[in-house]
Each structure stands twice: as C-alpha cells, then as structure tokens.
Amino acid sequence: MTLEIQNVSKLYNRNKYGLKDFSLRIDKGILGLLGPNGAGKSTLLKMIATVSKPTEGIISLNKNNIVKDANYMRKQLGFLPQDFGVYPNLNTYEFLEYMAAMKGVGGANLKPRIKQLLEGLNLMEVAKKPIGSYSGGMKQRVGIAQVLLNNPKIIIFDEPTVGLDPEERVRFRNLISDLANDCIVILSSHIVSDIDTIADKVVIMKNGTLITHGSQDDIIKNVTNTVFETTIKNEELANFKAQHIVVSTTRKDGHMMVRYITENPLENATEMEASLEDAYLYLTKTN
Ligand SMILES: Nc1ncnc2c1ncn2[C@@H]1O[C@H](COP(=O)(O)OP(=O)(O)O)[C@@H](O)[C@H]1O
Ligand SMILES: [Mg+2]
Structure with a gap:
C-alpha cells in the first residue's frame, strides 16, 4: 500500500488556497x-x-491516479468526515444497510458483517433505537462501523475524537491500534x-503546507535540549510570553511554572x- 501525494494544491477562491503544493x-x-x-x-x-478534486497535482494509490480513477x-x-452527520431517525441497522448500498457492499455477507461490527463496537444493545437518541461516543461508533463495512485498506478519520469524553478517547485509540x-x-x-x-508517523501542517513529517522521535529532535521549566511571578507572564515560546503554564503556590523552549535558558x-x-x-x- 502506497499513497502518493504529488504537488497537490486546492484553490478555493481566486487567491484562497486550502492546500498549497503539498507532497x-x-x-x-x-x-x-x-x-x-x-x-x-x-x-x-x-x-x-475523492470527495473533492485537487486544483493541481496528482494523488495516486499504488500508482493508480485516483484523481482520474476515483473508483x-x-x-x-x-472515510469518517469531520462533519459526519448521521440520520437521526434511522436506527443503526437501517443506517448501515443504507451506507452499504452507497458503497456497493451487499450479498449474503452483509448481515453477518453488520452483526460482527455491532458486537465489536458494543452497539448491539442500542442498534434498534434511533441514532438521534445516542450519546456523542455512540454516534461516533456508528460512524466507525460505517467506515469498516467494506473491510477497507485505507482508512481516514478526520478529527475523530472531537466530542468524545476521556474514556471514549482511550477506547477509540485501542480500536485504531487494532485496525x-x-x-x-x-x-x-x-x-x-x-x-x-498511536501514530507511527506524524505530519505537521499549517497554512496549507507541510512543515515536517517523520517518526515521533524525528520530530521531537527539533526541540531536544531546548525545553525548560522555570518559576516566574504571575505578573511577569505577559512579558515572558512575548520573549519565549511558552508550551504550558501551571500555577503553584502563588507562582507560575512555565514550560518553554529556548536556546538560552534562565539560570x-x-x-x-x-x-x-x-x-x-x-x-x-x-x-
Ligand atoms: N469550501 C471552502 N471554501 C473556501 N475556503 C475554504 C473551504 N473549506 C476550507 N476553506 C479554507 O481552507 C483552509 C483550510 O481549511 P480546512 O482544510 O478545513 O482546515 P483544517 O481541517 O485543518 O481545520 C482554511 O483557511 C479554510 O477557511
Ligand atoms: Mg478540519
């Protein structure tokens, strides 16, 4: 499996790029x-x-240009889109059957596949109730079931943990590692x-461009030996922030603990x- 993104740009308006020369x-x-x-x-x-097309550039999966051959x-x-809306009046069975039809998944295997997913995602008990009555985490699991219906080889989750509580985040993480x-x-x-x-590799992007990519260790090397912690007075914080890259602050005994990045640490x-x-x-x- 190789997905290659070559010099891809997406121009939304006359001069508004959503993505610019991304490889x-x-x-x-x-x-x-x-x-x-x-x-x-x-x-x-x-x-x-393949929900939208690049303005420029090529995306290919195993050397097949998917801009030309989306199928x-x-x-x-x-794919679990960021704005994944479910159909509140359908129950999970109805929704998954509908999604299966959209994906062209059918036949005798469909019912057992749905059952397997519902069991795996712990949705069996609620599957006959309308999705509109589910919690955020339950809705997300329905979204995941939809993603997995066709045993996909390439799986994309866009901001999947938004709206999940900490316990649900852990559960989601475990599920992804298994996939x-x-x-x-x-x-x-x-x-x-x-x-x-959970990520083997990380990409950091900003303003439609790639800043860096690599293993977590590769990326952490950018700040090795430059992360420090020190205590300052509350009233010094604004000035300190103007002069340093502050990662986090915590209050302690009327003082401020700051974690910051610097080449020249305070004594x-x-x-x-x-x-x-x-x-x-x-x-x-x-x-
Ligand atoms: N349909 C659109 N029309 C115009 N601009 C858009 C559209 N979608 C996204 N953008 C702009 O493209 C940039 C990237 O957006 P997006 O891809 O949604 O970023 P992210 O998912 O990282 O938050 C933003 O500046 C956003 O405002
Ligand atoms: Mg987004």
Whole structure:
C-alpha cells in the first residue's frame, strides 16, 4: 500500500488556497496529521477520499491516479468526515444497510458483517433505537462501523475524537491500534495527545503546507535540549510570553511554572525531556 501525494494544491477562491503544493508519500501504518484549525487537514483528507478534486497535482494509490480513477480508491476506502452527520431517525441497522448500498457492499455477507461490527463496537444493545437518541461516543461508533463495512485498506478519520469524553478517547485509540495491521490509517487532529500514543508517523501542517513529517522521535529532535521549566511571578507572564515560546503554564503556590523552549535558558531553569507537544508548538509557532 502506497499513497502518493504529488504537488497537490486546492484553490478555493481566486487567491484562497486550502492546500498549497503539498507532497507526501504514505506507507502502511498509522499516520497522525497534526495542525491548528485552518491548516488544511480536511481539505487534504477530502481529496484523498475523492470527495473533492485537487486544483493541481496528482494523488495516486499504488500508482493508480485516483484523481482520474476515483473508483480505485473508493473500493478500498473507509472515510469518517469531520462533519459526519448521521440520520437521526434511522436506527443503526437501517443506517448501515443504507451506507452499504452507497458503497456497493451487499450479498449474503452483509448481515453477518453488520452483526460482527455491532458486537465489536458494543452497539448491539442500542442498534434498534434511533441514532438521534445516542450519546456523542455512540454516534461516533456508528460512524466507525460505517467506515469498516467494506473491510477497507485505507482508512481516514478526520478529527475523530472531537466530542468524545476521556474514556471514549482511550477506547477509540485501542480500536485504531487494532485496525492498522496491513492498512494505511490516517488520523487528523489539532490535539497532540490524540495521536502521540498511536501514530507511527506524524505530519505537521499549517497554512496549507507541510512543515515536517517523520517518526515521533524525528520530530521531537527539533526541540531536544531546548525545553525548560522555570518559576516566574504571575505578573511577569505577559512579558515572558512575548520573549519565549511558552508550551504550558501551571500555577503553584502563588507562582507560575512555565514550560518553554529556548536556546538560552534562565539560570534557574530546569531542563525537561522534550515531547511531541513541545515540538508541535515550537514548529507551528516558528513557521
Ligand atoms: N469550501 C471552502 N471554501 C473556501 N475556503 C475554504 C473551504 N473549506 C476550507 N476553506 C479554507 O481552507 C483552509 C483550510 O481549511 P480546512 O482544510 O478545513 O482546515 P483544517 O481541517 O485543518 O481545520 C482554511 O483557511 C479554510 O477557511
Ligand atoms: Mg478540519
């Protein structure tokens, strides 16, 4: 499985690019796509999923140009869009049968496949109730069932953890790790902790362009030996932030603990072990 994105741009309006001259090669495994809101994550994922077409450039899956031959992608694809709306009046069976028809999945295998997914995703008990009555996490599991209906080889989740509580996030993470055997899984988020425990490779993007990609270790190397923690007075914070890249602040005994990135640490600063979050903040603030 190889997905190749070559010099892809998406022009929305006369001079508004959603994505600009973006190139990346993706092999099997879990790819975490990280970027602040407006970075172009959804723009990119929709083009990979053949929901929209690039203005320029080529996207190919196993050397097949999917801009020209969208069906080659669609047959192997499972896609959970960011704005995945379910049909509130349908129950889960009805919805999955409808989605199966849309994907061209049918035959004698369909009913057992649906049953297997409902059991796997712990939806059996509620499957006959209307989806409109489900919690956020239950709706998302219906979305995941839809993604997996056709045993996809390339699986795309756009901001799948939005609206999930911490327990549901953990459950989702475990599920993704199980999926990734032989597939390409792409997972987008603007929150580092959503992907840092599961992604084999990470892409960081901003303003429609790629800032960096690589293993988590590769990316963390950008900030090795530059992450420090120190204590300042509350009233010094604004000034401190103007002069340093601050990753996080916590209050402690009337003081402020700041974690920050610097080449020239203050004398009383303690060096910290660099994390993906540190690298992400550094790279998105300096690019
Ligand atoms: N349909 C559209 N028409 C015009 N501009 C759009 C459209 N969709 C997205 N954009 C713009 O393209 C940029 C990238 O958006 P998007 O891909 O949604 O980013 P992300 O998913 O990373 O938050 C943003 O500046 C956004 O406002
Ligand atoms: Mg988005």
